[in-house]
Amino acid sequence: MVQRHDASTLHFDFRLEIGGVLVSWAVPKGPSLDPRDRRLAAMTEDHPLDYADFEGRVGDGYGAGTVVVWDTGTFENITEKQGEPVSAEDALAAGHLKFVLHGQKLTGAFAITHTKMGGDDKFWLLVKIDDDGADRRRKPALTQPESVLSGRTNEDFED
Template sequence: MADAANPRERPVFVLHEHRKPRPHFDLRLEEGGALRSWAVPRGLPDDPAHDRLAVAVPDHDLEHATYTDEDKDIADSGWWELVDRTPRRFVFVLHGQSGARRYALIDTGRDWLLHLTKEQHPA
């Protein structure tokens, strides 16, 4: 785990907003020297009662954490921390531009579900 006193050692996350080929978001979490990535067609969930589909896509280079172009913007970015991991689920907190939110990515065997947890990170 990264040293909380040194933010440069914290793993980064980025939420890219794409306009093409059709509007969607990509959630990217730094892990193992790359950005693990999921396409999230409807963006991050804002209600624990409504999970969002998350489709695993190929990892990206770390330089992609700051990449933008005419069809892609950064919707949010910051750092993330792992709370819990099992073979089929991991729980993490995104520390983004508007605060911290706790999510779970759940492997369904085909795709993933992105879930906003009821229990949120303390302010």
């Protein structure tokens, strides 16, 4: 699932359910359907599964701002090493996870790869793999701000 989070800056919280938690990355520009785009993804703390449908206002302090569920669906791990399947947990530990999204806004294969940009361990790159879900023209992160659950936008939750 992906939450659109308007905190100190607008970003997208990209979350995959792995090992009973939502493994999470903050993606400043949002996921892209264009395989030419490389999206910075800063790994954040894992979130509990019951956070997956949260929409509303996060109070003062860390993460303060508004949140909507921008996309939801399932994912299928397709990571392999030497032709053998690799578990999502092992792929994350190795720094490269390849998966297919079955979402309402995001579909098709993606990869997220660990990078040590600037010597910082939290940075990853999120990339759309060129397949039937790729679309170089459609920009859902820019043109579809509404929640897939409620139809509301972040602005609907502002004071």
